Amino acid sequence: MSTNPIPPLHLYSVPSDPETAPxxxxxRERPRTAWTADQLxxxxxxxxxxxxxxxxxxGVNLLAGPPKVGKSWLSLGLALSVASGGHAFxxxxxxxxxxxxxxxxxxxxxxxxxxGKMLGGQPAxxxxxxxxxxxxxxxxxxxxxxxxxxxxxxxxxVVIDVFAKMRGPxxxxxxxxxxxxxxxxxxxxxxxxxxxxxVLVHHVRxxxxxxxxxxxxxxxxxxxxADATLVLKRARGxxxxxxxxxxxxxxxxxxxxxxxxASGAWQMLDGPVxxxxxxxxxxxxxxxxxxxPGARPKDIVAALPQLDAENVRRTCSxxxxxxQLAKDGAGRYYPDTxxxxxxxxxxxxxxxxxxxxxxxxxxxxxxxxxxxxxxxSRPADENPGEVDRDA
Numbered sequence: 003m004s005t006n007p008i009p010p011l012h013l014y015s016v017p018s019d020p021e022t023a024p025x026x027x028x029x030r031e032r033p034r035t036a037w038t039a040d041q042l043x044x045x046x047x048x049x050x051x052x053x054x055x056x057x058x059x060x061g062v063n064l065l066a067g068p069p070k071v072g073k074s075w076l077s078l079g080l081a082l083s084v085a086s087g088g089h090a091f092x093x094x095x096x097x098x099x100x101x102x103x104x105x106x107x108x109x110x111x112x113x114x115x116x117x118g119k120m121l122g123g124q125p126a127x128x129x130x131x132x133x134x135x136x137x138x139x140x141x142x143x144x145x146x147x148x149x150x151x152x153x154x155x156x157x158x159x160v161v162i163d164v165f166a167k168m169r170g171p172x173x174x175x176x177x178x179x180x181x182x183x184x185x186x187x188x189x190x191x192x193x194x195x196x197x198x199x200x201v202l203v204h205h206v207r208x209x210x211x212x213x214x215x216x217x218x219x220x221x222x223x224x225x226x227x228a229d230a231t232l233v234l235k236r237a238r239g240x241x242x243x244x245x246x247x248x249x250x251x252x253x254x255x256x257x258x259x260x261x262x263x264a265s266g267a268w269q270m271l272d273g274p275v276x277x278x279x280x281x282x283x284x285x286x287x288x289x290x291x292x293x294x295p296g297a298r299p300k301d302i303v304a305a306l307p308q309l310d311a312e313n314v315r316r317t318c319s320x321x322x323x324x325x326q327l328a329k330d331g332a333g334r335y336y337p338d339t340x341x342x343x344x345x346x347x348x349x350x351x352x353x354x355x356x357x358x359x360x361x362x363x364x365x366x367x368x369x370x371x372x373x374x375x376x377x378x379s380r381p382a383d384e385n386p387g388e389v390d391r392d393a
Contacts, residue, residue, distance in 0.1 A: 010158035023390040033194075050251045053159040054080060054090040059251040060197050061187045061229030064165075065216045066204040071234055071243065072261055073203050076268045077161050078103065078116060080201070084159050085130035091259065091270040099158030102150050104136050106167040108319065119266045138170030139188035151196045162189070163203040182223030190227060206233065234259075241271055241278035276326060283309060283317050288337070291327060296334040 034040040037045065050059040058080070067073045083090045105113055113132055131150065136220055137143045162168050168188075172181035186202070192262020193200040206218060218225045218233070225231045230249025237244045241258035258271040258278040271278050277285055286309065290302050298307075299315040306314075322329040328336045 004336070016332065017126075033134035036349050039194045050200075051158070051197060052096075053084050054094055054096055056252065056255075057090070057094070057232070057245075057247055057257075058159070058199045058201065059230065059249070060199050061193050061249075061250070061251065061325075062186060062227070063199055063230045063232060064204055064218065064228040065201050065232045065234065066188075066206050066226060066282060068236070071236055072268065073234055074105070074108070074163055075116070075120075075261070075266050076234060076259075077163050077201060077203050078105070078113075079120060079267055081130055081159065081161050082117070082120060082127065084128035091268055093270045097158065098127075098129065100154040102131050102133065102147065102154075102160045104133045104160070104162045104168070106136065106162070107164055109135060110134060116266060122265055128289050136168065139185070140169050140170040143168055143170075144188050144192060147192055148196075151192070151198070157196070157198055159199045159201065160192070161201045161203070162389075163202045164207070165189075165202040179221040179223040182221045183227045186224055186227035189195065190229075193229070202228070206235075237279050241275070244275055244279065280326070283313065284321055287314065287317060288326060291335050292337050295336045296330075298333055298335070 050061070052059050065073060065077060067154065080090055080164055081101045081103045084090070084096050084099065085101040087096065090096050110132075111135070117126060131154075138145055147160060163186075164323075170183035171176075173184060176184070184377060189200045189202055192198075204218065204224070218231065228249075230247065230252055233246045235244050235246065236242070242261040245257045245258045245259055246254075247256065256275045258273075258275045259267055259268045260271055277288065280288070283357065286306055287302055290305055291297050294305075299311070299318050302318070303309060303311045303314050318329075321327040322335065325338055328338045330336070
């Protein structure tokens with residue numbers, strides 16, 4: 003845990019002790035920006051620094067989601083985890099370091115209430131600086147954040163909730179795309195100069211899309227300028243949300259999350275996302291086929307007698323059509339290894355940082371067998387006797 007004192011009063015404040023207050027901000031060496039090809043190939047670059055391994059790397063990370071989905075709870079939870087050197091999503095261990103959290107839509111009282119709920123009686127980390135007011139980037143905000151980073155050279159993350167409060171007015175005479183790109187560029191310069199993760203909390207469009215990147219509010223200039231984009235979407239079934247992640251230094255992935263209302267914490271669920279976003283019957287079949295590839299519907303019914311035989315046969319057929327299972331000519335079913343349902347942990351081809359494995363999440367995992375009673379996404383034809391609760 004960092005022992006750095008929280009700067010007093012506001013973001014522009016400097017340490018009150020004159021002996022510790024620097025007379026002049028240290029100058030950083032300007033990074034090299036040009037090489038010959040042979041020089042570039044011979045250069046030794048450090049690996050990206052991760053605020054949350056496999057999910058949040060140094061650079062600009064755009065965290066988007068619909069209103070009231072829980073973005074602020076998620077971002078504050080990450081800030082607390084990183085500042086204290088705890089576990090992100092109650093699962094992934096992180097290295098501790100100072101964090102600056104700009105809660106520009108909150109009041110101190112609301113932040114205190116939320117943190118009290120999330121800390122559950124544990125001491126608050128001194129390395130987390132919370133700010134409720136800051137000018138936009140072009141009007142002094144960039145300098146204010148830079149000054150804090152100079153006073154906290156071992157900082158690991160800056161969270162800006164929300165991005166719209168910091169972007170400032172659009173430059174005159176430029177397209178909407180260019181204006182969005184320039185706005186994210188302010189945060190990009192800070193992230194690259196100090197080698198930290200900057201998280202911009204943002205919104206998504208009202209209209210949904212199969213491609214989560216296109217759901218980010220604004221033009222493609224926002225996601226295009228960011229190093230990584232994370233979209234938190236509401237889910238059906240056992241999960242309360244799905245976190246979709248893609249970026250330059252992180253492999254595209256998605257994680258099933260569950261919100262714990264009592265503690266205000268987002269927890270990562272064990273296993274592939276599909277295990278938590280499909281109906282109970284499909285989830286039970288999918289778990290069985292993963293353990294017993296090549297199973298026929300009669301084998302599944304024998305192992306799971308609580309399921310109706312005809313319903314299992316129809317559901318297996320539909321799952322094959324939906325790409326959740328693969329079927330051979332003899333009527334045997336296999337996990338579809340070409341899609342995300344396989345859920346194997348991998349290694350990023352860019353950063354060599356392993357994606358979080360199920361071993362890290364076993365303490366919040368779901369049972370390997372049996373039916374969950376949390377799902378409300380069951381197709382009506384899989385259990386004809388039940389009424390769809392979303393109807």
